[in-house]
Amino acid sequence: MKIEIKNLKHKYPSGGEALRGINTAFEGSDPIAIIGQNGAGKTTFAKHLNGLLRPTEGQILIDGESIHEHTTAYWSKYIGYVFQNPDNQLFLETVRKEFEFGPKQLGVPRHEINDRIDFVSELVGLKHRLSTHPFDLNATEKKFCTIGSILMMDPKVIILDEPTCGQDVEGNQRLTEIITYLKNNDRLCITITHDMKFVVRNFDQIVVMAKGQILMSGSKNLVFSDTKTLLESYVTPPPITRVGQALGLKDISFSKEEFIDHFTRRLHQR
Template identity: 55%
Template sequence: MKIVVEHLRHAYPNGYCALQDVNLTFEGSQPVALIGQNGAGKTTLAKHLNGILRPTSGRILIDGVDVATAQTAQWARKVGYIFQNPDDQLFLDSVRKEFEFGPHQLGVSDEEIEHRTTRIAELVGLEKKLDSHPFDLSPTEKKFCAIGSVLMMNTGALVFDEPTCGQDKIGNDRLAAIISRLKDQGKLCIAISHDMKFVTRNFPRVVLMRKGQVLLAGSREEVFARQEILQKAYVAPPPITRVAQEVGMAKPVFTVEAFTEVIRQAGQKGKERG
């Protein structure tokens, strides 16, 4: 799937301009993270990708077709959107019904829906909760119920709005596994996140936004190497990345293992020169 954003501008009815001349391309299956402070325009941008919001000017092309030419329900078949708050998304009286609703609207066969339900319930950790009411689930389980209901639609791209909000390590690990699975399936995953540890571990591509504009777009290494621009956007790299920068490492590192490997290699080179 290829999503092209051309000169996108969006002004809300109160006159606030949330996006200003945004130009981006999302393509292939490399996961992409949208980062920036509150008010940067991340969610406004994401909601344009399947027609939840419509441009004030500019356009969104999905596989060459302008989103403005079809209804939101039609684009929901191509781009799934998982809201930050699952209470905004869940409305039926069992997890199973939440999972089945979207595919039923698309005319998917009962056999295929059953197959998807089994597979996706296991992926999101709800295989034993299919007959539970979503509002009887824990906050983490509700989040994964919402994720599962969108995964059931089998869209080519998915947008996650703050997926790690309220998650513990187990939840974050499950999210990472889901993102990896989507990539392996050739699906495009776009996430809005303030969690820089999660971003740098799971998203090879990063878009940095501030005040409705794109400041940087590129690999995580390219983006997190630009310390002055990150500071301008009030985004702090993960702690291990900051430590590496403070001790003068030339390239960003995102894990303790990578940090120690750079130190080891530097020590080895020092011994060879000595």
């Protein structure tokens, strides 16, 4: 599945220009992180990818077909969008019903829905909460309920909007498992996030946005080495990376192990 974005601009009816000409393309199954400060246009951009918002100018092509040609409901088969605020997405009485809702809309047969529920509820950790009312779940579980309800539809591309919000260590670990699962099953995962530690642990492809534009995109090594552009987008690299950069280490480090390795190598060089 290939998503091409050509000169995408979006103006809100109030007159604010949220996106000012975005050109990029997403393909393959390497997970992609979209980062940038609040108001950079990340969510507005993501909402264009399944047609929830329509471009004021420019084009979005999904496998060569313009997004204009179909409704969001049609695109939901291919592109799943997990809302930032779970309360905006959940509207049924039980977790099971939430899970069933999407695939039922798509006309997935009953037995396959049941199979998917078994698998997805295990993956998102809600196996024993299936008959709970989503309002009674805690914040973490709610988020996983929304992720699960989209995973149930088995889209080719899945967009996670701020999945780490309010997550504990265990939740982050589970997110990693989900992202890995998507990658291994040839599903593209696009994630909007502010959590840089989470970014460097899970993503190699990074898109940096600021003021409605893409400032740069590329591998995490490339992006986090370019401190000047990062500064412009008000993104701070994870602490361990900054320590390495402050020490002037030649290689960039994203984990304690990498840092120790690079640091000792430099000591030996002296």
